[in-house]
Amino acid sequence: MLRTGSLAAVGGAALTGPAVAAGAEQPFRHGVASGDPLPDSVLLWTRLTPSADATPGSGRGVESVVRWEMARDAGFRRIAARGRVPTGPGRDHTVKADVTGLEPDTWYYFRFSWRGATSPVGRTRTAPTAGSAVRSLRFGVVSCSNWQAGHFAAYRHLAERGDLDLVIHLGDYLYEYGAGSGVPRRHDPPVEMTTLEHYRRRHAQYKTDPSLQALHAAAPFAVTWDDHESANDAWAGGAENHTEPDEGTWADRRAASQQAYAEWMPVRYEPGGTLYRRLTFGSLAELSMLDLRSYRSEQVAHPFDGGIHDGERTITGREQLDWLTSGLTTATAQWKLVGNSVMISPVQFPSTLTTREFGAITELVGPVEGVPYNVDQWDGYTSDRAAVLRALRDHGVSGTVFLTGDIHSGWAAELPADPLTYPLSGDAVATELVCTSVTSDNLDDYLNVRPRTLSLVVEAAIKLANPHVKYLDFDSHGFSVLDVTPEQVRMDWFRLADRADPASAAEVTASYRVPAGTGGLERAPRSMDGIVPRYEAATEHARADARSRALARQEER
Known part of the structure; x- marks a missing residue:
């Protein structure tokens, strides 16, 4: 029998509240x-x-x-x-x-x-039955959508495809900052959000965006939060962008942000519960969505701090780490996808970069201070990362792909079990595909230079220092499309022509794939449009609708 879950249907209870007068504004104005x-x-x-x-x-x-x-x-x-x-x-x-x-x-x-x-x-x-044969899946992958940095044309492009089984939002769905000046559009409320009223109003504002509404109406979402849903560089007991007592207690602010998130997001989460969860798509794929803010230890002050290797410090929390590793090592699906809000790949920042370039990277990824690590990522919690990669290696797990946001740039990287000896130590045990930002500032924005100019020098230096990084784009705003088949996992990165233009065009910039049975990456052959929309699928939906309407008319006659 069909029924509803925790918010149960209320039977024959009478509707209450004032009537909507003719011509009144739509009461479902947030989509x-x-x-x-x-x-x-x-x-x-x-x-x-x-x-x-x-x-x-x-x-x-x-x-x-x-x-x-x-x-x-x-x-x-x-x-x-x-x-x-x-x-x-x-x-x-x-x-x-x-x-x-x-x-x-x-x-x-x-x-x-x-x-x-x-x-x-x-x-x-709905998802396919667990264990059933699935020929293909197609996911939109997005992250870092700052209202004040531009319009959400990336969402519009995804909505118009008509061929997505799911949209994976990897965090920073909204931003906590107050209203800026000289921006395409300003935040509401105009102050930094710290209270429940603030968080509710900001969620509401974002859901008035027509492109975001269109995408939510076009396909189901799987979401997780990163830090800006509460405050920048959040951890279990505080955040870089939270000051006590001026902004109240962190416990109150975090509770307010989590309550608003539970209310305003299409996710099976209520305050006090767990956000991390696993979705299964037949025998083809499992998707583990992580929560890397609620349980993590405080970030160390700088990358020279030996605490980054301290086994008592954690980014996942012990229960979530056990859940993740046991899920990966016992999964029966071919592809193990991990919705991961911050990069797990180790990244060395080369000393050849100039002070200006390091300053821009610091704005982009956090306090690297001209040294190897971004301590807000898994690089600041190497014990947890090593536990995940060891589990994959020791159990011979193949087909693990981390899908990541946060860093406002596009990356494709292999994940070796021993990063220090790669590539001499053997094949990678997993891969990581990082989507760029929907609108949030990229390296060229921080450097105030034209796209694909000075950033090319920085990208080349980073790839030279990190041979496991196969693709890097520090400049583009846009979205990614992920194709999953028994033969491969493939991602196409799409770049907006102009994030300030709600009608912006988009073009594919890169395509990489993970062939089945490997942990490696290779360039994927692509057309001018990258992963072509499955218009035949959308057409079949339209034909099915037409057939059902015709049948209904016949029954009426």
């Missing part, structure tokens, strides 16, 4: 979304604005009940499930419905309604 697809369920999300005063973060507005329904066709003639969910100011009028009892590997359409008003229609997809 619709879905996430965390399982073979028999998917999470649906929206936000209701029941009255003009019930603005995000205000704490105002009446308790209400929202209807939802799912269908196999865009015309909602073949209803698969329906229910009701209560909401109110206690959860900022956000709505989550965890719909179960669905068919695996199936596209569904969904919408919400309240007092005669209907939300935009969203499309989502």
Whole structure:
């Protein structure tokens, strides 16, 4: 029997709240979304604005009940499930419905309604049955979307493809900073967010972006947070961008950020629970989404600090590390994908770079201070990294690919079990594919130079010092598309022409693949458009919708 999860359907309870007058503003003005697809369920999300005063973060507005329904066709003639969910100011009028009892590997359409008003229609997809044969998967991969740095044309391009099974957002979905000057668009609230009201308002602002709304309506998301969802360089007990007592206690600020995240994101997470989780796509792939902020030890002050090798310090927390390594070593799926918010690849920053170049890299990746490591990444927690790579090597695990964000640049790197002796020590045990930023500043922005000029010198120096790094692009803003098949995992990196232009064009800049049975990377042959949209799949969905509408008309006659 179809039912909803933790926010259970409320049966025949009457809808409450003021009626929506004809011509009134859409009460579902923050769009619709879905996430965390399982073979028999998917999470649906929206936000209701029941009255003009019930603005995000205000704490105002009446308790209400929202209807939802799912269908196999865009015309909602073949209803698969329906229910009701209560909401109110206690959860900022956000709505989550965890719909179960669905068919695996199936596209569904969904919408919400309240007092005669209907939300935009969203499309989502359940995962294939565990262990079933899957021929291909296609994922959008994004990270670092700063509202103030530009428009979200990257999301628009992904939404327009019509061929994504899932969008993987690897963190920095929003930024905590106050309103800047001379920026394409300013943050709301205009102050740095530190309270629950602030975090709710900022989430709401981001979800007014039409390109982000379009992408959320086009495919389900799997999300994790990085630091800017709370504060820069966050760790379990504080953050670089948090000052006590002026900004209150870190415990209160972190709780506020996590509550707003749970309310406003299409994710199976509630405050006090765990964000890390695993999604399975038949026998082809498993996706482990990590949380690398909630349990980590404080970052060391500088890379010369021996604490980076201290086995008592952790980036994952012990329970999550055990969960990750046991999941990787016992997985039955061919490809083990890891949603990883900060780079796991070791990176040596060469001493040949100038002071200006080091300064720009420091702005980009953190306090490297002209020395080898970025201590906010796994480089600052080498014991945890070694444990993961040893587990892969000792158990002979193949097909592990880390998908990473955070660093505002595109990378493709091999992960050797012993980075110090690579490549003499043998093949890599895993690979890492890093997407660039949607809008957040890159190296050319910090250097204030034209793209693909001075950055080329920096990239060449870093690749020379790090032979496991096969691809590096410090300048581009955009998105990535990941193709997963039994033969390979392939990523295409797409670059926006102009992040300040919501209508910006995009072009593919690089394509790399991991052939099955190896831990190595190689350039992938590509067309001018990189991974070509599967328009035939979108066309088949349209044909199926047309057939279902025709059948419904026949039944009516």
